[in-house]
Amino acid sequence: MNFFRKIFPTKNDRDVKKIRPVVAKINELEAGLQTRSDDDLRAKTAAWKAELSQIEDNAELARKLDEILPEAFAVVKTVCRRLCGQDITVRERPLRWEMVPFDVQLIGGYALHHGHIAEMATGEGKTLVSTMPVYLNALTGRGVHVVTVNDYLAARDAEWMGAVYKFLGLTVGVILHDQPPRVRREQYYCDITYGTNSEFGFDYLRDNGMALRKEEQVQRGHYFAVVDEVDSILIDEARTPLIISGPAVHTFDEQYAQWKPTVDGLVRAQQQLCNRFLKEAEELIKKLHPTDGANVKDAEALEHQIGLLLFRVKTGQPRSEGLMKLLEVPENAGMMNRAELELHKDQKKVDLYREKEELLFAMDEKSHEADLTEKGRSYISPKDPDAFVLPDLTTLLHDVDAGPETDARKRLEAKAKLQSDFESKAQKIHAISQLLKAYSLYQLDVEYVVQENKVIIVDQHTGRLMPGRRWSDGLHQAVEAKEGVAIERETQTLATITIQNYFRLYTKLAGMTGTAETEASEFFDIYKLGVMTIPTNKPNIRKDADDSVYKTRREKFNAVVSEIKELHAQGRPILVGTVSVETSEMLSRMLKKEGLIHSVLNAKYHQQEAEIVARAGQRGAITIATNMAGRGTDIKLGEGVPTVGGLHVLGTERHESRRIDRQLRGRCSRQGDPGSSHFFISLEDDLMRLFGSDRIVKLMERMGLEEGEELKHGLLNRSIQQAQKRVEGHNFQQRKRTLEYDDVMNKQREVIYGFRNEIINSDDVRDRLMDIIEEVVILKIEEFTSADAEPAEWRVRPLADWVNLNFPLGMPESEIAKAAVSGKEAPVKDSIYDGLSPAQFAVCNFISDSIRKAYELKVSFEEPDKLATVERYTILQAIDKLWQEHLYEMDSLRHSIGLRAHGQRDPLLEYKAEAFKIFDELMVNVKTEICHNVFRSASSLMAFENFLRNAPQQTLHHNTSAFGGTSTGTGQAKASDVVSEAANAAEAAAKAKPVRTGPKVGRNDPCPCGSGKKYKQCCGK
């Protein structure tokens, strides 16, 4: 700690200091425990567990846990001591246990128990730190989850730390990707369960959104989660929600193939256009620097003109190589940036608009949007450019209503036509815009790769391939069309949750990482997690060099290679971090040319990779890794390495977020080891291009750097950090936005999942079913009759029609009218009938009673057990079908609100209002759907036929009845149809196939039903 901080301790220092007495207490207790037998420790654990598992009240439990914390931590510490010297089998290899928690680790454990993020530098032993709070909280018997970034680490930590838990008689489980539900459930019933965030999240979605029976659910609540590498999980991963999907019902996939040739042409035409602008710019640049050195007239105007031309190219063809080349000269980049700034100054953006209109389409690289211009529209459709402009639908519809047409049906038809024209236009425009993005912003081998006729996304952070993941909203199809591979059917969301909302389910949450500080406000804002920085056990002696900045990527990488060569000659191991797979491969080629032996990792195979990274500290080792590769794996220095200076970490680019850079740095100088780090940057790096400040460019200009010359200065580091902060802020806003939108969905999800669980968890849902029917009956009565009007004025016919369409009652209108007139009694206040008039109430009772009687009849022909399953299934099926459609609708709503956002209105508010409305409709629709299906499902064909035969005679003959026509023949045909549907459903329910991931599962992939078999041998047969 430096002198200044000793005199003025920060709040964090004070918080840490407050824990010191607890540490002393733990150590004192531990000294006392050393004489106790192993069995004593186990007995103590069992006694605590017996006591704590009885406590139901959360506050009471928390108090008790705080009380026993010092002793429980002491128990763990003693066990660690006893394990020393033993070989633990971890991932099939023996690993000697040599760890007894240091005091700083006890502090870290304390922070975790109290729901903080413990920021402890890389290599400080966080894995061990977590065992103490995990053990303590596992004593409650409520299950503790430890969340890691990949399957390999989950299995490793469960085995490694399992030694401690098992010693004390606790059970440890691990959730792995390919486990079937039965195995998963066993793991969740352990005291402690390790696993990755996506496995935990998907299990939650399957349990609550898809399981059809209690026995299919695997989790047992969300009490306490400790999240390792918490920044990676709660921040980086939180950008994309977890989604389980199946094939979409509504698609317009054919649009992409259809418009591909057009967009091909358009992109080519734009290229030519941009080449022309570039040429013009080059000529003007020559003019600006006459060879005879003469003074240039109107230099300023000339510069502005050049800047505009370059800006046009940037907007029209952002990845143009010619442009990149020109921008290598800082002066040119400066002219472009100034011109762009000028254009943005104008509030109305008249000039900006005019510049864009010089192009066929305009791309916005920051916001990732693509728009056709007037020119582009005429290019595609010379005769009718308006074919690509969305009309104002509201006005058009209004015009029809106000128009001369007197026939209501014709008006309706006209409106329907307008609507469908609008939709097909919108689809066209959307497809073209996605194709333009695919062509202009998504590069092969950077954003995605093509393998086996498939477009596979490359994770931007890790360089990892993500098979099975697809860009949404047609973008994936657009890229497939561009690459000429098979266009897969668009998928539809079956269940989804954001990482943020998943982790908010836990009663207690804590996290640990080497790098949390820069995102402290986000942790607090979103998760209510405070960050506590824990001092290191031994002082960190890493030497961080100032960043080196070069003009071009080429110069930068030459410098990188020469530094590697130089340090390698000294025998130092070097770990090189890259931001993308492409860069790591390019660098690998450069090193090969120099004859330098090295390993390349890009986060594809976690275990193998962990082993390579673990060896990265050996003398002379050169390891190239993407930033995420090997996170969480320990790097031990080889013999003699500390004397030559330890591991050197070399960053080939600054990452968008400072955190990721700090992670990379942290791979060296662990536990007081020597080490050093150095980052290389070029003005062509994305970070600098998109978010770098003018200052750096100006500075470089002023210095007039020679080829290959670097710029290195402490001030530069600050500017680069500024750029990173800007991106971090931008990304935070985006995540916050995603979350704000998801909060709306989250409330809806809670309602639906609550409803589902109520159904799944009750043995008998018949009462609930009858209640639902009654609720709908009330709604229908309110719809078709009026409390204020006399029954004689009611529209009884539609009500009777509705009843007879849904239930086999054959109820004549006259009976309903008769019941209405008989009504004398008003319903009880605050009952569900409140608001109905006596007449309506009487009708309600009459209809409901008739339905109940008919149902009793049906029950008498059924096998009770089977019927219970069918009933549950009837409700769940209605919920699932409509909820999935609802998710689709919410997606579209989200998208269309985005488009509407140009007006003055706050899109989020509009989204909320609209979402509320469609959710209300959803709930009504679910119940109506249930009514529609209760009498259409049976457990067997015989039961169904027997029931139909005995149902009131009129039913089978009533022409509005849905239950067959006038002859028994057709009635039977119908019956078998319906029953086979129901039987299939019941069978599906029994087979437990909750996940229908549809065609995106490869034949050799594990089956999504979780059986553990290959898809082709299971559901894909």
Ligand SMILES: Nc1ncnc2c1ncn2[C@@H]1O[C@H](COP(=O)(O)OP(=O)(O)OP(=O)(O)O)[C@@H](O)[C@H]1O
């Ligand atoms: N108390 C201890 N005594 C001795 N060695 C320890 C102790 N705690 C941890 N270690 C060792 O420190 C190394 C790093 O541990 P670990 O991987 O848990 O660190 P980490 O903080 O999780 O690092 P990262 O941020 O890279 O994930 C391991 O080799 C471990 O055995």
Ligand SMILES: [Mg+2]
């Ligand atoms: Mg770790």
